[in-house]
Amino acid sequence: xxxxxxxxxxxxxxxxxxxxxxxxxxxxxxxxxxxxxxxxxxxxxxxxxxxxxxxxxxxxxxxxxxxxxxxxxxxxxxxxxxxxxxxxxxxxxxxxxxxxxxxxxxxxxxxxxx
Amino acid sequence: xxxxxxxxxxxxxxxxxxxxxxxxxxxxxxxxxxxxxxxxxxxxxxxxxxxxxxxxxxxxxxxxxxxxxxxxxxxxxxxxxxxxxxxxxxxxxxxxxxxxxxxxxxxxxxxx
Numbered sequence: 001x002x003x004x005x006x007x008x009x010x011x012x013x014x015x016x017x018x019x020x021x022x023x024x025x026x027x028x029x030x031x032x033x034x035x036x037x038x039x040x041x042x043x044x045x046x047x048x049x050x051x052x053x054x055x056x057x058x059x060x061x062x063x064x065x066x067x068x069x070x071x072x073x074x075x076x077x078x079x080x081x082x083x084x085x086x087x088x089x090x091x092x093x094x095x096x097x098x099x100x101x102x103x104x105x106x107x108x109x110x111x112x113x114x
Numbered sequence: 115x116x117x118x119x120x121x122x123x124x125x126x127x128x129x130x131x132x133x134x135x136x137x138x139x140x141x142x143x144x145x146x147x148x149x150x151x152x153x154x155x156x157x158x159x160x161x162x163x164x165x166x167x168x169x170x171x172x173x174x175x176x177x178x179x180x181x182x183x184x185x186x187x188x189x190x191x192x193x194x195x196x197x198x199x200x201x202x203x204x205x206x207x208x209x210x211x212x213x214x215x216x217x218x219x220x221x222x223x224x225x226x
Contacts, residue, residue, distance in 0.1 A: 030212055033168065043204055070183070089156050090180030092211070100208060100215065101146035101170050104156030110220070 003027045004092050006105035013112050019077040021108050023090030026071065030092040034102065035064060036076050038087045047088075048075070082113045116141060118207050118218035126224045127195050135190040135221045139207030145169075146188040147205060148180060149204040159206055163188050164210050192223075200225045 005024045011017045023033075031052035036044035050064045050073070057064050065074045068085040077084055087109045090101040119138045127133050139146050145164045149157035159172035163182035182188045186207075192199055202222050206215035 034213060036217075041219065043206075043219050045217070046214045049213060065136045083205035091156075098204070100145060101172065102157075102215065104158070106154065106156050 002105075003030075004090055004103050006088075006090055006108050008108050009106070010041045010109040010111070013110065014079045015082055015112055015114050016079045019075075019080045019084065019110055019112065021075040021077075021088050021110065023073050023075075023105055024071055025073075025092050027092070027094075027103075028071070029094045030103075032093050033064070033066060033073050034093075036060075036062045036091060036104075037084075038089065038107070044089060074103040079109075079111075082112050082114050084099055085112045087114075118205055118214045118216050120203075120218035120221050121204050122221060123219065124222045124224075126226060128226050129195055129197060130193070131195050131225075132191065132193045133195060133223060135192075135203050135205075135223075136137050137205030137207075137218060139184035139188070139189045139205075140216045143209055143216070144186050145208045146182055146186065147208070148188070148190045148206075149203055149206065150174075151202040151220070153201075162188070195225045196224045197225050199223065 034049040035047040038044040040061045066073045089107045090105040121136045148160040149164040152183045161171040162169045166182045170176045179191045202220040206217045206222045
């Protein structure tokens with residue numbers, strides 16, 4: 001029973017265009033969400049996060065949007081660069097639990113073509 | 115500033131054996147979490163250690179145990195290995211009660 005779902009295993013985007021990665025969750029207790037990026041042979045690295053009290057958080061080229069009623073969040077990368085090619089994981093947690101206990105999706109592999 | 119380091123990077127074991135994986139957290143971090151990532155899956159939480167005690171545990175059997183030392187480094191032990199234990203084991207460190215985890219490169223375990 002997957003609580004965090006990333007339904008697109010892969011996404012291909014042209015350099016300079018927008019990349020949109022989607023994530024759905026089923027547990028309404030989740031109130032903190034994170035995106036991690038993973039290159040081959042490296043551990044995941046933190047990218048951006050959002051609390052459920054917000055609906056948008058922006059950091060440079062990266063913006064995360066949260067739609068609580070739809071239990072959906074998305075990561076926008078604008079403009080996309082070839083160095084953004086990696087696997088992106090959506091993760092969720094809740095304040096009542098340990099902050100180290102993140103529930104991850106299966107990931108979406110992003111390919112940005114020059 | 116050294117990040118999270120894990121050892122060994124790769125190892126092969128046979129069913130029924132025991133394995134110990136090691137993790138040194140990022141400098142200044144006091145909390146260590148362990149995750150299992152099977153092929154094609156996202157990381158799955160095993161447990162977290164803080165102040166040398168297990169703080170929270172995921173849905174893993176007792177064959178999975180851990181330890182945290184006074185210098186904040188940690189070990190993950192798996193007994194009676196099964197084929198299904200083959201996975202990438204990731205260690206992540208953080209400051210207590212913060213969300214941002216810093217991951218190591220992982221230890222790739224193959225059970226034959």
